[in-house]
Amino acid sequence: MQKICIIGLGYIGLPTAAVFARAGYDVVGVDVNEKVIELLNKGEIIIEENGLPEVVKEAVESGKLRASLEPEAADAFIIAVPTPVHADHTANVDYVVSAVEKIVPHVKKGDVVIVESTIPPRTIDDVVAPIFKEAGFDPEKDIYLAHCPERVLPGRILIELVENARIVGGLTPEAAEKAADVYRRVVTGDILVTEAVTAEMSKLMENTFRDVNIALANELAKICGVLGVDAHKVIELANRHPRVNLHQPGPGVGGHCLAVDPYFIVEKAPAEAQIIKMSRDINNSMPDYVVDQIVRMTSDIERPAVALFGLTYKGNIDDVRESPAIEIVEKMIENPRFDVRVHDPHVRDEQVSFPLASFEEAVTGAHLIVVLADHNEFKELDQETLAAKMDRPVIFDTKNCTGLQSGSGLTVHKIGDLRRLS
Ligand code: SAJ
Numbered sequence: 269m270q271k272i273c274i275i276g277l278g279y280i281g282l283p284t285a286a287v288f289a290r291a292g293y294d295v296v297g298v299d300v301n302e303k304v305i306e307l308l309n310k311g312e313i314i315i316e317e318n319g320l321p322e323v324v325k326e327a328v329e330s331g332k333l334r335a336s337l338e339p340e341a342a343d344a345f346i347i348a349v350p351t352p353v354h355a356d357h358t359a360n361v362d363y364v365v366s367a368v369e370k371i372v373p374h375v376k377k378g379d380v381v382i383v384e385s386t387i388p389p390r391t392i393d394d395v396v397a398p399i400f401k402e403a404g405f406d407p408e409k410d411i412y413l414a415h416c417p418e419r420v421l422p423g424r425i426l427i428e429l430v431e432n433a434r435i436v437g438g439l440t441p442e443a444a445e446k447a448a449d450v451y452r453r454v455v456t457g458d459i460l461v462t463e464a465v466t467a468e469m470s471k472l473m474e475n476t477f478r479d480v481n482i483a484l485a486n487e488l489a490k491i492c493g494v495l496g497v498d499a500h501k502v503i504e505l506a507n508r509h510p511r512v513n514l515h516q517p518g519p520g521v522g523g524h525c526l527a528v529d530p531y532f533i534v535e536k537a538p539a540e541a542q543i544i545k546m547s548r549d550i551n552n553s554m555p556d557y558v559v560d561q562i563v564r565m566t567s568d569i570e571r572p573a574v575a576l577f578g579l580t581y582k583g584n585i586d587d588v589r590e591s592p593a594i595e596i597v598e599k600m601i602e603n604p605r606f607d608v609r610v611h612d613p614h615v616r617d618e619q620v621s622f623p624l625a626s627f628e629e630a631v632t633g634a635h636l637i638v639v640l641a642d643h644n645e646f647k648e649l650d651q652e653t654l655a656a657k658m659d660r661p662v663i664f665d666t667k668n669c670t671g672l673q674s675g676s677g678l679t680v681h682k683i684g685d686l687r688r689l690s
Contacts, residue, residue, distance in 0.1 A: 269449065270294055273342035273374070275367040277304050277335065280384060280418045281348035282313060283320055283425045289327035291454045296342065297335045298370075308335035316586055319426045339371045344380040344450050347371075348418070350524070351385050357531040359388045361395060368396055372403045380412040380446050386471055386525070387415065388532040392439055392464035413439040414447035415464045417471030422523075422585055433458040437467025475529040476544055481515040482526070483547035486554055489517035489684040493561075499684025500668050517684050519640050519666040520554035520592025522581025527551070527590045555595040558638070558666055562600070564689055565636055565664060565681065573607040573659065574600065575630040578641025579615045583669070586614045593640035597622060609634065613645050628657075635660040642669035651678050 270293065274285045277299040285297040299305055307313060311328035313321060327333035339345070349363040364385050375381060383396060392415045397407040407413050415437045420428040434451050436459060438444025444461045451459055462470075485503065492499035503514045521527050530548055534541045566572035581591040588594055600608045601622060610622060611630035617623075631637065631654065639646050649670050655661045655677045663672055666683040674680045674688060681688055 269343045269380075271296070271342040272344045272346060272450070273298060273339050273371065274346045274348060275299075275339060275371060276347065276349035276363075276385070277301075277308065278348065278350065279315060279317070279422065279425070280420070281346070282308075282315060282324070283317060283420075283429055284346065284348060284384070284418075285333055286320065286323045286327045287426065287429050288454055289330070289333035290323060293332065293453070295327070295333045296340055297333065298337065298339050299335065300337070302337065305335040305337055308333075317425050318423060323426060339374050341374050341376065342379070344382065344447075345371050345375065346382045346384055346450075348384045351387055351532075352524075353528050353531055358535045359532045361387060361391060364391070365395065365399065368399045372399065375400075375405070375411060377405075377410045378412075380414070380443075380450055382414050382416050382447050382450065384416055384418050386417060386529055386532070387468055389465055389468045389472070389536055391415075391468060392437070397439055408440050408443075412443035412446035413464070414443050415467045416447060416451065417467060419471070419474065422587065430455060431457050433460055435460045435462060435467045435470050437462045437464040437470075439464050469533075472529050472533050475526050476533060476547075478515070479521060479526045479530050479551060480543060480547040481513075482518070482521055483550040485515040485517040486520075486550055486557075488514070490557065492684055493686045496687050496690065498682075498687065500682060501685075503684070516668065518554065518592075519558045519596060519683070521551040522589070522591040522593070523587070524589050555592045555599065558592075558596050558640075558664075558683070559599045561664065561681070561686065561689070562636065562638060565662060566606075569635055569660075571605060571607055572635045573609065573633050575609045575611060575625075575634040575637045576600065577611050577630070577637055577639045577646055578643055578667075579610065579612040579620065580641050580643075583642035583646075583667070584614070584644055586616075586619075588615060588619055594620070596638075596640060612641070612643070614641075614643060631657045634658045636662045636664060638664045638666065639670055640666055642667040646670055651676060654678060 272293045272295050275298045277297045285295045289295040311325040347367045349367045352360045400407040436448045448459045489499045530544045534545045579593045609625040609630040611625050662679045664681045672680045
């Protein structure tokens with residue numbers, strides 16, 4: 269086992285390619301984007317991820333990693349392309365299908381084929397294996413076909429790629445073993461061998477677990493809003509129980525994983541997946557809930573100046589995909605009553621369709637600051653500066669991250685503590 273061909277050089281495929289090359293494999297990375305290929309062959313990348321530029325540069329310079337528009341013969345193939353959702357939330361596996369079709373002419377008997385992309389349950393059995401069958405292979409005997417879901421957290425990808433336990437689900441037990449061997453040279457975490465469908469379902473349940481728990485926290489925040497209780501205090505106290513781990517409420521759930529993957533389960537078992545579906549609905553309702561509270565907080569002002577702080581789906585990253593903050597900004601801009609200012613030190617103008625403001629522009633004369641992402645910059649907001657620059661110093665902290673407290677001329681509302689609002 270020497271050469272690996274990785275299809276898809278995005279947030280997962282590129283770090284995977286670099287880490288496998290560093291471990292000694294000959295890696296060829298394949299992508300449809302010519303710019304990505306051209307840059308990678310010069311040792312450069314367009315993705316922002318801690319430590320990745322250095323590892324990629326070294327791998328390319330050592331000759332172990334190179335990029336190409338077309339797949340080529342290898343001992344193992346890893347597919348790491350996106351699986352977006354259709355408008356009705358059903359999975360779109362078109363990129364996986366086309367990646368498989370692209371490698372088929374280069375696959376020979378005895379090769380390992382691994383899908384890392386997140387896929388609905390039974391996709392390896394019902395979608396991928398039949399493509400090989402059609403091409404004349406016996407997918408259970410001629411090749412080793414497996415699903416090995418990625419589980420890395422953006423920002424910690426290089427660490428988690430190596431240290432996290434990996435689930436490897438094979439179409440056959442032999443396929444699982446052969447695929448596990450591919451990872452053993454790179455991964456220091458446990459390698460957990462199982463069937464393909466079990467691996468598919470495990471990956472989806474990891475993200476669903478988190479989504480459902482966040483929905484519970486968001487529901488708690490809403491209940492506390494009605495009852496006049498501080499949900500943050502409730503969470504802090506309840507979590508002192510050794511078997512309780514309530515998650516954090518917020519402006520909604522974003523990103524391309526938690527906000528998407530649970531639908532892959534709902535799609536396959538809609539009558540049974542009730543909590544999962546309801547959790548998606550609750551989390552999707554949070555942007556409207558936030559806007560409703562903003563309306564309440566500014567109801568006495570004719571044209572309130574509202575500064576929206578943070579656009580990314582979570583703190584200290586530059587990713588705005590599926591971000592609830594974007595939805596909140598759009599809803600606010602639609603309402604002509606508001607003078608909306610949007611500020612995010614991690615986001616560039618070309619990423620969004622509305623103008624961005626500097627901190628100074630956003631805050632000066634504002635009647636309300638709404639914190640929508642837990643960037644470090646917002647954890648250091650200074651009470652006196654805000655009180656001096658704002659027309660009415662009120663903060664709505666939807667991430668409970670600023671550490672600011674009401675007092676000294678400042679009013680602070682939190683997503684789970686709206687007691688000062690009634
Ligand atoms: N969030 C809350 N409350 C919380 C925790 C998170 O509102 O208590 C929100 C965040 O603000 C964000 C969203 O949830 O909008 C998702 O953020 P995240 O940090 O939970 O996860 P992702 O989407 O960046 O990455 C997840 C990870 N999965 C799990 O932690 C189970 C990661 O390990 C997966 O590899 C990744 O999905 C993926 O690619 O599937």
